[in-house]
Amino acid sequence: MDIAVTTLAERVARTLAGLDHSANAAGFEPSASASVDETWRAYLPQADAVLRTIREPSEPMAAIGDVAIWSAMIDAAIGESERI
Numbered sequence: 001m002d003i004a005v006t007t008l009a010e011r012v013a014r015t016l017a018g019l020d021h022s023a024n025a026a027g028f029e030p031s032a033s034a035s036v037d038e039t040w041r042a043y044l045p046q047a048d049a050v051l052r053t054i055r056e057p058s059e060p061m062a063a064i065g066d067v068a069i070w071s072a073m074i075d076a077a078i079g080e081s082e083r084i
Helices: 008-021 033-053 059-064 067-081
Strands: none
Touching: 008 033, 008 067, 033 067, 059 067
16 A cells, blocks of 8 residues: 655645646646645645544445544544644
């Protein structure tokens, strides 16, 4: 299994920035990577909100995995985001 080298909060923030900037989404820039690099930190509050929202798994998620482990992993991701 691959392990990410960036925090989950950063990856979510970069995705949200990309949605705003990229012409492939809601944005207007044909190549948004530079804009994403410059602005992703401004999306950290929204990324934190996403992480806090997914802290509790849905019933189908809970049916196939350990809820305590999921919650602990998301709590760790939230802790990482507080140190960015």
